[in-house]
Amino acid sequence: xxxxxxxxxxxxxxxxxxxxxxxxxxxxxxxxxxxxxxxxxxxxxxxxxxxxxxxxxxxxxxxxxxxxxxxxxxxxxxxxxxxxxxxxxxxxxxxxxxxxxxxxxxxxxxxxxxxxxxxxxxxxxxxxxxxxxxxxxxxxxxxxxxxxxxxxxxxxxxxxxxxxxxxxxxxxxxxxxxxxxxxxxxxxxxxxxxxxxxxxxxxxxxxxxxxxxxxxxxxxxxxxxxxxxxxxxxxxxxxxxxxxxxxxxxxxxxxxxxxxxxxxxxxxxxxxxxxxxxxxxxxxxxxxxxxxxxxxxxxxxxxxxxxxxxxxx
Amino acid sequence: xxxxxxxxxxxxxxxxxxxxxxxxxxxxxxxxxxxxxxxxxxxxxxxxxxxxxxxxxxxxxxxxxxxxxxxxxxxxxxxxxxxxxxxxxxxxxxxxxxxxxxxxxxxxxxxxxxxxxxxxxxxxxxxxxxxxxxxxxxxxxxxxxxxxxxxxxxxxxxxxxxxxxxxxxxxxxxxxxxxxxxxxxxxxxxxxxxxxxxxxxxxxxxxxxxxxxxxxxxxxxxxxxxxxxxxxxxxxxxxxxxxxxxxxxxxxxxxxxxxxxxxxxxxxxxxxxxxxxxxxxxxxxxxxxxxxxxxxxxxxxxxxx
Numbered sequence: 001x002x003x004x005x006x007x008x009x010x011x012x013x014x015x016x017x018x019x020x021x022x023x024x025x026x027x028x029x030x031x032x033x034x035x036x037x038x039x040x041x042x043x044x045x046x047x048x049x050x051x052x053x054x055x056x057x058x059x060x061x062x063x064x065x066x067x068x069x070x071x072x073x074x075x076x077x078x079x080x081x082x083x084x085x086x087x088x089x090x091x092x093x094x095x096x097x098x099x100x101x102x103x104x105x106x107x108x109x110x111x112x113x114x115x116x117x118x119x120x121x122x123x124x125x126x127x128x129x130x131x132x133x134x135x136x137x138x139x140x141x142x143x144x145x146x147x148x149x150x151x152x153x154x155x156x157x158x159x160x161x162x163x164x165x166x167x168x169x170x171x172x173x174x175x176x177x178x179x180x181x182x183x184x185x186x187x188x189x190x191x192x193x194x195x196x197x198x199x200x201x202x203x204x205x206x207x208x209x210x211x212x213x214x215x216x217x218x219x220x221x222x223x224x225x226x227x228x229x230x231x232x233x234x235x236x237x238x239x240x241x242x243x244x245x246x247x248x249x250x251x252x253x254x255x256x257x258x259x260x261x262x263x264x265x266x267x268x269x270x271x272x273x274x275x276x277x278x279x280x281x282x283x284x285x286x287x288x289x290x291x292x293x294x295x296x297x298x299x300x301x302x303x304x305x306x307x308x309x310x311x312x313x
Numbered sequence: 314x315x316x317x318x319x320x321x322x323x324x325x326x327x328x329x330x331x332x333x334x335x336x337x338x339x340x341x342x343x344x345x346x347x348x349x350x351x352x353x354x355x356x357x358x359x360x361x362x363x364x365x366x367x368x369x370x371x372x373x374x375x376x377x378x379x380x381x382x383x384x385x386x387x388x389x390x391x392x393x394x395x396x397x398x399x400x401x402x403x404x405x406x407x408x409x410x411x412x413x414x415x416x417x418x419x420x421x422x423x424x425x426x427x428x429x430x431x432x433x434x435x436x437x438x439x440x441x442x443x444x445x446x447x448x449x450x451x452x453x454x455x456x457x458x459x460x461x462x463x464x465x466x467x468x469x470x471x472x473x474x475x476x477x478x479x480x481x482x483x484x485x486x487x488x489x490x491x492x493x494x495x496x497x498x499x500x501x502x503x504x505x506x507x508x509x510x511x512x513x514x515x516x517x518x519x520x521x522x523x524x525x526x527x528x529x530x531x532x533x534x535x536x537x538x539x540x541x542x543x544x545x546x547x548x549x550x551x552x553x554x555x556x557x558x559x560x561x562x563x564x565x566x567x568x569x570x571x572x573x574x575x576x577x578x579x580x581x582x583x584x585x586x587x588x589x590x591x592x593x594x595x596x597x598x599x600x601x602x603x604x605x606x607x608x609x610x611x612x613x614x615x616x617x618x
Contacts, residue, residue, distance in 0.1 A: 014452055015455045015459055016459075017456075018452055018453060018455070018459075019460060021456070022456055022457065026468050026469070026471075029472055030472055031472065137600055138597070140544070141593055141596040141597035142593045142597075143548045143551055143552065143589075143592060143593065144552075145552070145571065145589075146589040146592065149578060149582075150589075153578075153582055157579060247461075248461040248462060249461075251461040252461045252462060252463030252464060253463075255463060255467065255552075255556065256552050256555065270464070270467065271556045271557070271558075273471075274470070274556065274557070274558045275558075279471070282467075282468055283468075286460060286464050286465070286468050289460075289464055290459050290464075293459055293461055
């Protein structure tokens, strides 16, 4: 197990390197000459050339990539063109809202989607199953921001149950924090719930046709332990796989959800950076999110053995 | 089935129950009525999609006015007999903008689906057949897939001017690795099929095997995948336009209309509402088609998902 874990961690290194190369190339290809921007309008070509040399922009691509990577590994993501602040610092200031939003969305989605999928599989072809699958298709089809506005209109503007927008830090109290996150989490969770509910149903359907489920029924076990203990545990591996892969949809959706609900997180930082063409910030956020995504899927891989001890490496 | 209980397979095989669904397929195609009953989702999704296509093509003749015509004196009018969907903050007719907006969504959806399928097919076939290139190609695809697709598209759009072509190219680049991976997997499993081995034994050249024996077997899963890519591309285009990194504001697209309606949505929700409904219905139609096609073309996959 440990050897497998070590091998699996080592295997993510080339992937992360390629991600880094792609993300670095984005900045490399970005239009506009940073040296000319820094030099200003009054600068002579010689000045620009001097600044370019002092920034190391005249060096070859590979050298610049190695240099950049070296800094990234030390936590230095460069300096924002717009605010002149270190990108790492700007990201650190915005992490809490995004982590909060993703955590509540993840928990909420699992709590809704897994029972939904289990019950749909248990009542295959019945009205509950049909309804759950229609909901799942809707979850795939209605974009995050549409759900967001709909929820905000009904539950915040009309009913006044939750704040319309904004974010309250958790330091200011748990309930204010949570009440501000409920609508964004439901909006963001839509597609995630759809993904997880579908795979839960499919995976459960396969497990429920197995002999040991028949045995469990034959020995008089009631349905609930059969479904949620015997079956769900055996159906877990595809489900955790999709939970990991679907994390990409969660990250992409967070960018939009934070815009709709005016949550000052990493998503908002990304959108602002795009509108200002602040490439170092865009680069930093993309790199960070990709790193998190790879990490989540690494954890999922390692979890396989926990859910299914039959899997040995 | 009996073999599955003692092997630590992640997905137990389920070959036996799938067979009956495969066999009667060819004959039913000719009968429209049976087809409707058997695949209601294809029919409903197809009908909705055709309706949207009609709107996109016939937009100028559907009682619309110039969707970019400004009329500051008549701004933010609520829906009425004259302005069916109201007017936006610059006095433009929202109904006309939504009708013309169908063009952008459908164009982006179809173009991305077609392009990423074609490019992904080429990459996947190469990776599956040219063994020495496989490792390198697939590591690159893994790297691209490790960047969440919306984020990758957003980052690419930040590099270029906002235009419909650039939106299509950015989303295509983000979606292609998934197709490549699917095709490569198919090639690797098809290569071991007896009929492919027979072709190799008979001395058939590699390109001919790829075209005659492998390609036809990839069309069904590829069609299903392309449908889902089409749906996701439409959503991504709307998201890009919504956050201001997509279709330029001069072209009416559903994402743009919503982006412009954002500032006023608490008091004038209809500006956001109508494009949102049309976008959702269109994506729903494509997803329904995808589910239906998946059930019809690949019964084994249908059971799995």
